Amino acid sequence: MYKTIITPRVSETDAVGHINNTTLPVWFEAGRNPLFELFTPDHDFANWKMVIVKTTLEFTKQVYFGKDAEVHTWIERLGNSSLELYEELYQEGRLCAKNRAVYVNFNIEKQHSEPIPDEIRAELNKHLRDIDEKQLTDSE
Numbered sequence: 001m002y003k004t005i006i007t008p009r010v011s012e013t014d015a016v017g018h019i020n021n022t023t024l025p026v027w028f029e030a031g032r033n034p035l036f037e038l039f040t041p042d043h044d045f046a047n048w049k050m051v052i053v054k055t056t057l058e059f060t061k062q063v064y065f066g067k068d069a070e071v072h073t074w075i076e077r078l079g080n081s082s083l084e085l086y087e088e089l090y091q092e093g094r095l096c097a098k099n100r101a102v103y104v105n106f107n108i109e110k111q112h113s114e115p116i117p118d119e120i121r122a123e124l125n126k127h128l129r130d131i132d133e134k135q136l137t138d139s140e
Helices: 023-032 033-039 118-125 130-138
Strands: 004-007 050-059 071-079 084-091 094-105
Touching: 004 023, 004 033, 023 050, 023 071, 023 084, 023 094, 033 050, 033 118, 071 118
Parallel strands: none
Antiparallel strands: 004 071, 050 094, 071 084, 084 094
16 A cells, blocks of 8 residues: 655635545545656656546545645556556544546557556555455445
8 A cells, every 4th residue: 555645735625614625636646646656757748657547536524624634545456457546535543535546557659558567567566455455444
């Protein structure tokens, strides 16, 4: 699992006093930075590999300004050219949101998907969500 600490900004707070619902997808994306680094180490958008094709966000608790949040990112499923991520957002030890995102390893120049290279696959396998974690968080 990858862990990323997020410090909420005042500008992310909405009129009802909690972090706006449009902010959480951006925070989940910040938790994917280690994955982006794996696929495109030079950060060159001309060679960018990870293209998002689906995301599903579920809010479970409100998130507030003034308290750090933590994004947990696992690999849920690893296909030939795609991967599904399972992500959770915690604040003060409370599960506040769950997200799933599907990415494809994509060649922008050729406009088609490509198999995930073996060396990247080996690193991603280290972050697979195991059955015990699935049972614990899926029941919450």
